[in-house]
Amino acid sequence: MIRLLLIGIGTGNPDHLTRAATKAMNEADLILLPRKGDAKSDLIDLRRTICAQVLTGPARIVEFDMPVRAAEPAYLDAVVNWHAAIADLWMEQAAIHLSGGGTMALLVWGDPSLYDSSLRIAARLGPQIDVHVIPGITSIQALTAAHGISLNRLAAPVLITTGRRLAQQGWPTGVDDVVVMLDGDCAFRVLPPQDLHIWWGAYLGMECEELAHGALGDVGPAIVERRAALRERHGWIMDVYLLRRATSEVN
Known part of the structure; x- marks a missing residue:
């Protein structure tokens, strides 16, 4: 045995x-x-x-x-x-x-x-x-800790999905908060950026940790460029992000 x-x-x-x-x-x-x-x-x-x-x-x-x-x-x-x-x-x-x-x-x-x-x-x-x-x-815990945010909003669900599924199916129904993992191609680019905020992190917990957050329309393109540069520099990248849709609910 x-x-x-x-x-x-x-x-x-x-x-x-x-x-x-x-x-x-x-x-x-x-x-x-x-x-x-x-x-x-x-x-x-x-x-x-x-x-x-x-x-x-x-x-x-x-x-x-x-x-x-x-x-x-x-x-x-x-x-x-x-x-x-x-x-x-x-x-x-x-x-x-x-x-x-x-x-x-x-x-x-x-x-x-x-x-x-x-x-x-x-x-x-x-x-x-x-x-x-x-x-x-998990990288999700490391992400929320690095940004100093809660994963979920008050009494609200969170969906964890992959970049492949987000790219193929778009925003999941029934949720306003989505964590995206295993995303090799910045799948958030397929989404209309209005009312969406992103909290992104790469190499979480490491000395080379990188973070970005803000309105998706403002910081999304910069994350795409930054991610490509980091992958080129290190030869690999591990990253994860939280997408949050603005609602009238209390955070």
Whole structure:
């Protein structure tokens, strides 16, 4: 039996690690660190830094190369095939390094339950893998903290969606507050900017954190330019934003 720990590590700041996360890392026999190519070397460097700062036990750290997701027209099919390839890699590393059983850990950005595929991948591993989740600080929490705002308005709902869905379907019905994640192309550009405000953040919690907020019509174009420049500078970008439609309700 192999125990798999999916450990939420927040948005890249080692100070975001919970005590439970630190304890779980030190319980592991094996910690897997995925490499995602030279352009995203900062991501594995942050994981290495976290390990160096909190590990006191004999956990073995093993790095592996993540498979590349195929650029297939059918997005969901491409993701499913990609997840299968990642699951095979996890099992391969477990077979090499934990042939007699033990505890394997993966460090997950944010929280494993929110727009992360680790749990879906783990579900492919079979009954011999005992999965445990250690929650972490999400990019949404880091965004609202950085801007000093509440996520929800008084007694009002908030919808969390993706840039792909926002671009394809426009503003969701029935809500006035929308958090957008996994947006590679600034999907807010498809929306009429009237009465919309945006709170945007990139590299949240890191030294290179970037923030912007204001009326969408005023700051939206600047965010598009700024985002492109940051991606060029760092080779990757992680960002999230809250869109809020003006209403007559009390905030």
